Every structure is written in structure tokens, then in C-alpha cells.
Amino acid sequence: MSEILRWQNRRTRKPHKCFGCYKTYPSGTEMVYAAYADGGTVQDCYWCETCQEYMHRNFEYGDETGC
Secondary structure (H helix, E strand, O other): OOEEEEEEEEEOOOOEEEOOOOOEEOOOOEEEEEEEEEOOEEEEEEEOHHHHHHHHHHOOOOOOOOO
């Protein structure tokens, strides 16, 4: 299981692809930035508002996306 290191709201300064839906969002979009450790490496990603809402409604603690 991954360990979340950082989870914060950010307004993007450049286009980013959502880790959940893979849609690319333009700069200036409010997204969640997440950094996580898994298997001895640290990675990061961005989540759009729609995917965040979906996760909050449907995921339980410890669930992962499988991506």
C-alpha cells in the first residue's frame, strides 16, 4: 500500500493530466496535488475535482486506484 506524503489543493501553473480520469486540465485549474511513497520510490500526481468527489464517495481507507 502507498503512503501519502502530501495532499494539498493547488492552482496549477501549467496543464496537468488527472491521475484518475487522464483528462488534461489547463493551467489555472484547482486540483489536488498528491505525493506518495510506494516500493521505495516517491511519485506525485494531480487529481481533478470530479475524481476527488468520486473517491470521497466510493473509496474506503486503504483503497487504491490500481493505475
